Amino acid sequence: MSSTPDSAVRAFIDAHRTAFLDDLSEWLRIPSVSADPARAGDVRRSAEWLAAKLAETGFPVTEIWETGGGATGAPAAPATPGAAPPAPAVFAEWPSGDPDAPTVLVYGHHDVQPAAREDGWATEPFEPVVREGRLFARGAADDKGQVFFHTLGVRAHLAATGRTAPAVNIKLLIEGEEESGSPHFAALIAERADRLACDAVIVSDTGMWSEDTPTVCTGMRGLADCQIDLRGPDQDIHSGSFGGAVPNPATEAARLAAALHDDDRRVAIPGFYDGVVELTDRERELFAELPFDEETWLRTAHAHATLGEEGYTTLERIWARPTAEVNGIGGGYQGPGGKTIVPSTAQLKLSFRLVAGMETEKVQQAVRDWVAERLPAGIRHEITFWGATRPCLTPLDHPALQSVVRAMGRAFGQEIRFTREGGSGPAADLADVLDAPVLFLGISVPSDGWHAPNEKVELDLLMKGVETAAYLWGDLAEHGPIT
CATH class of the missing domain: 3.30.70.360 (Alpha-Beta Plaits)
Incomplete structure (x- = not known):
């Protein structure tokens, strides 16, 4: 772990925090709503902005990949009148230069949910505002903020280690249709599987248990x-x-x-x-360690009682059954x-x-x-x-998962616990097509209000995401094979 000094990482992040947030705010001003055909131009502008910024960060390869009409052809027309047209994804690659370095693919998305002031926003949803240590804007947490922390993270990794290229081969695939159900995603990764080949996938489109209880998700239904x-x-x-x-x-x-x-x-x-795959005794113990309050959870669910499969707790029912x-x-x-x-x-x-x-x-x-x-x-x-x-699950003892846990533990300075997601997403497509384990690295918390009015991200947690990413690449390289 000494290969990436903590103090040097934190000093670099502090020195570049303001510029990082200015850049993120510029990206958040682009209303990349993939579900709205009228916003197709904005979704494309979002992809072009990100590709340019990744090149500026240092990625020697940045490309915009079309979907739905062939990766090298023109975008396909909407299938039905009024349907959203296919939206572009962004691919970037930064080779390590070390022939033995593992390859890691980072997944996220640059499209966002619809938002309007009259929906209940206190401010304009596409005009970022910082209040009390929080950045409010559509996409701040889901998912532009969590994609963007990787740009400063890799720069901090390089600055702290003196490297000119990352310790692992880094690839990014940032989708433009996730909020529309990823209709072309499986076909895209199948078509581009050779370019996306990797030893592990990092999904930064998820969250933690709470501000005080940092966690790593190990699977989705x-x-x-x-x-x-x-x-x-x-x-x-x-x-x-x-x-x-x-x-x-x-x-x-x-x-x-x-x-x-x-x-x-x-x-x-x-x-x-x-x-x-049944829950192990250890997994049930880890779930039970989380500070879960059923009454609070019921209020969040706008429900009045729990009910489900006999013999399982509420968390076990929604995560693992x-x-x-x-x-x-x-x-x-x-x-x-x-x-x-x-x-x-x-x-x-x-x-x-x-x-x-x-x-x-x-x-x-x-x-x-x-x-x-x-x-x-x-x-x-x-x-x-x-x-x-398809569902996906990474075993608790997987070496790549342990790297994520160590990196996050260094950033947060405390024990990292484990969760799963009750919902579903495109992570399983990545695991199946690329034959690689999927790891989740997210810093969002439930109060961030994904898909809701006044979406926000906690700025201190966002910086912890940057710091985790800075430590992760060295840890993955240092601890040998990750498959």
Whole structure:
């Protein structure tokens, strides 16, 4: 660890803090809202700004990669009128010069969620403001701030060690469509897999438990979601003349929803749990060490009680157990008063969060088989899956994870604990296509308000992210093979 002196790193960061924040604020002023077709030019301007800044930082290779229309061709037109066009990603590379150095890919995104003053912002969302040690702007935490700390981090690493190139081969892939569901991301990394080849992936699009409890995330759940369309009679029919003698699609939708879980709140679809990687005793101990207050969590969730799979704590349920949720159910008459019919159609929307060991294709097929077996004759059905995100999990003893923990521990000066994410993201695509472990390095905290009005980042934590990145490259190189 002596290869990157702490005092030299901190002195460099302090000396360049103001210029770093000025640059970040300039980037935050670009309203790179990927979901809004009217902002397509701004998303491209954001990519061009970042590519130029990475070149200025010292990256000898910086490129803008098109998506959706071929990496070297013109951007494809929107698939449907009003849809957001494909948005460019930014790739950068800085070779170490050491033939034995590991290669690390940093992932993040430069697009942001929509924001407007009338949504409840105290100030203009794309005019950054610093108040009480916090930088307020759309994208400050999600994800421009967390992408940008790597620029100052690598410079601090070089200044403190006297190197002219980083201790590891660093690659960056900064996506432009994450806030729109990453529709072209898997295809992009598959097409560019040779350029993206690496020994480990660092995802800086995540957060910590709290300001006082720095943590490293070790995994994210996968996702499969679908709509089940049910059709009975060819039209709505009289419930007195025909009810009780023909199948009712709304009733069958309700019966499916009710049958989704057993009495212990386990998902009742046969084969659903096949392959699930169970929590270890050590992982359960580490989760239990976190300062979790259930009443506070319930207030955050705007809920009034916890409920879920028997035998697991709340954190275990949302981080490490697969789930099935009814996202919506409907059919038949919804207007005022009554209308005595057997409706002709009904719909059920379901989502499934998946954990390590589960395969999305097998889960989808299990759902199809389960629905087909439960529906009576006379009910026609169609299931539409909108996509699939695979789960990812890095073992606690993985050497690259230990490097992240050591680097973060040096920056924060305290023990680093572990979490997982209950949500889903494109990290699993990176792990699958590149055959590399995914590590999470983020400094955002729950109060930062991702996707909400008055999004912000804590400036002291942002600087801790810079410092962690400065230590990380030397640690990865120093501790041998990381795969």
